[in-house]
Amino acid sequence: MAKMISLTIDGHPITVPEGTLIVNAAKQIGIDIPVFCYHPKMEPVGMCRQCLVEVGRPMIDRVTGQPVMEGDKPKIGFGPKLETACTTPISEGMVVLSQSDKAKASQKEILEFLLTSHPLDCPVCDKGGECPLQNLTMAHASPQSRFLFDEKHHAEKHVPLGDLIWLDRERCIQCARCIRFQDEIAGEPVLAFYQRGRATDIITNSEPGFDSVFSGNTTDICPVGALTTADFRFGARPWEMKAAASICAQCPVGCNVTLNTRREAKSGGKVVIKRVMPRQNEAVNEIWMCDKGRFAYHFTEDANRLAKPLVRKNGKLETASWKDAIEEIGKKVQGNKGEVVVLASGRLSNEDLFNLKQLADGLGGEALLYTHMGGGELTTSFGIPAGTNFSGMGKETTILVVASDLYNEAPLWFLRLKQAAERGATLIIANARETKLERYSKFAVRYSYGDEAETVSGLTKKNKIGEAITAAENLVVLYGSDGLGLDGSAAVAAACAELVKGRLGKPKNGLIGVWPRANDQGAWELGFQPADNLGKLLKGKTVYVVAADPAGDDPKLEAALKGAKFVAVQELFLTETAKLADVVLPAQAYTEREGSFTSGERRVQRFYPALPPRGETRADFAIIAAIAKELGLELEGRSASLVMDKLAASVKTFAGVTYRKLAETNEQWPIVGRGDLYYGGTTYENKQGLGVQLALNAPAPIPSISVEFLRPDEDQWLAVPITRLYDRGITVSTSELLRAHIGEATVLLHPETAKKLGVAAGGQVKVNGFRAEVRLDATVPASVALLPRGLGFPINAPAVAELKKA
């Protein structure tokens, strides 16, 4: 516990821990000292001078070393100059005057200075209405300027920093929040100041411009409208939008977000999402989010969404009523109950998955998870217990990341682990190639593809690394599917579980899966299992595919589905799988309904409806309940919260979870998003729930999984799947802004390998007949071709492949 120090701010006594800055101490008792450059998530720099206050300290007698007394109180000596409240730490007996004439005059003058080179764009500025400069001007500035209007600084107003972020040079007040965010928090220093004085500009020094997946956050923390996203630019006035709390559905981190919606004439009078903003949850995403989450929401309002059920008649899919569609399924399933295979993905909410599992169990069929990553049953029993999150991790914690490129798989975890490492946590990265997070790691372990599980098992035998793992007070192990398929990742999970099994149930200890989808963890918790012989399993069966597109991903699975007896597909879009189906049911997107996701950290979090439902679509859990009813099973389908009640009553790890509990919040620091926008830019305060972490299952025996070791012959190559942040999945490709980031199908090769093949960067090769563009990367092991998933190759697990120059 830090030493507590007492001081007085504007006459209010306060006691705060040593090292607290004046501005934060004042905030705690509700005194808002105006700031621009200061942000509680970043190191103070004191460059905008807005927070000048009068600071007095008890005078010390130089002879005796004792405080000089004035009556019975120590005499306070004020310095001749003002001090910046954002850089000055408090000290015992300090007296701070933020409202004195001298302090107020200086605050007023600084604003007058800032406004000399700030345009009066407020009526069309995207920040107008939620702008700290506007607010502070209203609160502190003089209504008259002593400067000449004609001498106002004019600069370029439409500067694209990258294709996602635009800069208005004139509006910039040079607080450097964006530069410091990229530098300190994202660890990608792609922004910088250029020139000096009045000519100071923000520039990007990366190629392509502003090359960072966290770039959108700079627009949030910008205290003026200098940085805007290409997505929201000129989109709407902030006060006209409604805000709905939601959870990002792109990756297992489960970032808390706010969806801002507005009715729009341009969209034919429909209510549309105008922007996605982070919502504060210090345990999950703090006040940040990645660009994928920020810009890839467009799929939910795409024009090609399914709006009506379709039933195949005479070989063609035709529009049908819900009644007909459900009856058709009922008829076809009735006779083949035991042969039903339910195939679902982690895109669904807990409630949907629970109902699906109940349906499959009730019919005596199978409930399968559509994924390329295994080992989830281990995360339910060796996972992290309640009270674990990355923000609490520091020196006493060792974090091991195996086979995961977090920057691409779960960008916010990259950010959080980087910060944990900076707080002193021992970060160990084990991967076959160099990943971005390795820069912050203490130890990096290299293995060759195929050796993953063995390497993890052998880690404890290595001197320093072994000690870091075994002797650490806390150990968190993250494993992913970088270069791994279903078997491989299950084997890695087993090896990782062995490392944490002695620490069962202790907070800040356990196994975390870096899943490909938002709610894979929930699917595992509810008893879904993947199948490695999916192709064989589907043949001749009655298949119910929900929120998955196996046919679009893999021609083999497409063939398998063609061989199925009956296929019902529940989807947002008419996917390749849906095109094969006998019945297609249109589902609601997560933005149109209630539900909850379980994040990779086993935190159940609620999302709320933001948009009215599209056409005749229904919520997944309700559709499943309707099908169950047709088949004589009783399932809850009236509301998501009622399904959750049933779920909590029957699944042990969910015991006690209710929608009311999920909506509980408590005070978070820093205070953001309130009437005063001094600190956090325009982040939203969390009023809709921080989520609940699940209890652990009883420990299961750790399976021993052996994986076939692939050793390519002389003229063969090992094709290894990796995950890229932006893939061709329908959730990303529907976003126009991100389309350019997806790019062509690429294959990453070591320069030597490429030379052997006789191709240069940008050349074309054929991998098992699929054409791909070559990119050279010296971090790729020799004789290995890295193929990003979801870019057209049907590759989920490492395989020996033929590479030919095309």
Added chain:
Amino acid sequence: MRVVEPVVELARGLWTTLRMMFDKPVTIQYPEQKKPVKARFRGRHVLKRYENGLEKCIGCALCAAACPADAIFVESSENTDEQRYSPGDRYASTYEINMLRCIFCGFCEDACPTEAIVLGDQYELSFTDRRQSIYPKEMLIEPVPADAKPTPQKTEPGKFTRSVPAMKDPQD
């Protein structure tokens, strides 16, 4: 006494009636005849144009924000030099006023940073369908001056660089 008093009163009243017969009448033959409105009369809104034909409205929606009756809906789009509607960054691509909701308070006029919306002297706003009460931009905007081009105009690059056109202090 009891007889005289009512008679006097009656005579007085009839005298007033007689006198009024020779007075100038206050009624006019509306709608054939119309009275001019006062200078500060607040009637139907008009969206103004500059002399060069560009629209004054920059689509900031401050009128909608100021409107106590929530009668105004504004949606803005970005101007380009190829297709320029207003001298600023944006223009109102949709501008609608619901005349049934409007209380003609004039707050929109006060809020407008470019003096684009003005309450005019038109007061004949009857309609036969509720939907007609919503006046779209085409009805509200004033006609293009005779010697100017209609919007959107093609303008030379670099001429309109301000987000909000610089305004002189309002005069009256």
